[in-house]
Amino acid sequence: MKQYLLAVHYVEGAPAMSDEETQHMFRETERINQEMVKTGTWVFGGGLLPPESSTVVRTGQGGTTMTDGPFAETREHLAGFWVIRCADLDEALAWAEQCSRACGPIEVRPFDELSQG
């Protein structure tokens, strides 16, 4: 079995979702979560608060510094993710297809060999 990250994205400045869309997203996400748990696919997952709530911690010779805001200097930020366990990429892609219908584009990324639980 391999582990994959299914990453959901948030694009700064993208039009806000309607209430109906938001409800659909939550409903679908909940359904997918339950199915993942039922099939033994689920490892972990959740939604994240906006990047404004982030803090970056850096350690160096001068000591530790903390800066307000996200690390990546882009308009696209991680908005949430699943970590799943499945047999191969095709299975992960099939899950991602379901997740994408709920949460928009999904990036599927394999964990390295050391992390394959």
Add this chain to the structure above:
Amino acid sequence: MDLAEIYRAEYGRCVATLARFLGDINLAEEAVQDAFATAVQKWQAPPPNPGAWIVTTARNRAIDRLRRESTREARHAEALLLHHQDEPEEVGPVRDDQLRLIFTCCHPALAPDARTALTLRLLGGLETPEIARAYLIPEATVAQRIVRAKKKIRDAGIPYRVPAAHELPDRLPPVLTVLYLMFNEGYAATAGPLIRTDLCAEAIRLARELAALMPDEPEVLGLLALLLLTEARRPARLGPDGEPVLLAAQDRTRWNRALIAEGHDLVRRCLRRNRPGPYQIQAAINAVHTDGDATDWPQVLALYDQLYALTPTPIVALNRAVAVAEVHGPAVALAVLEDVDLPGYHRLPAARAELLARLGRNAEAAEAYDQAIALATNETERAYLRGRRAQT
């Protein structure tokens, strides 16, 4: 058959079978190359079943190699190998393995350029420099594409299996696209000599294998028919100076009758199945072109209408306009082209130029030819367009 022919015919099949044994494409390639190197030394004449000989030798070589090496991965692979040895002895390359490898090489998670390079490398047995020459791109670029694709197959866990029936609608089109583009690159080269035979031959060889492996998929048969019927006209397609000859002006006696018969037979098989798709319709169009003494244009137009309904792309609209011109005249076709948008593609202004010239609108035709000449990347085609411009 000499060794080079056997290599071409058997390389991909053997790699496919070894990849299943070893669970690793790189190890499979090494083992098959080792086995062919042994064949060069040992064969006085090729054995009756060269593929089986290569598979057995490659497998034994791989086991030897894995026993010498002691990495965790190697031990893991050896365990797999020993597991497979419990199964009934294979007598040579296994057909399903080839299908597995085709679907792995053409997996939608790989970059499109990488799919073609990997297919030519693993299934066609072409070396990196050969692929680079065929595509007129630097060897380093090809090598990098192949290395990256193999790494992604391993790291991302792209499976080595034939997709289930319900997955085929998503998974078969990329495979057909790879073979179609491979043929096209050879036939309508983007640069260099106008026809590069090796790519065409390899695309047809792989399409034949795919048709043998998936005889119930009408689009696979359709693709093979399309390639054969296009290939059949190759001998008449270029004039003595390498200039393209239009269909109507081609010497039909130079067409390859055997390929046409085979292509027509495949088109009839598709028609009987009555599950039309884009490749089957394009094959049917080419069947009409190669039937009798002259093209039945109303039938071609009817097929283009059907194709456009299925795949309403600007390229199909452009090709359909050529049929419209033959049936309804150049003025109607010109109006059809008004709505076609294909930025940067020389064939659109070239088609407009032809139609304008036929309408006697010579100044506009010359202008359109100039646009086409500026956009064309192939020197032979540019020379042809300059010649047409001079005649208007």
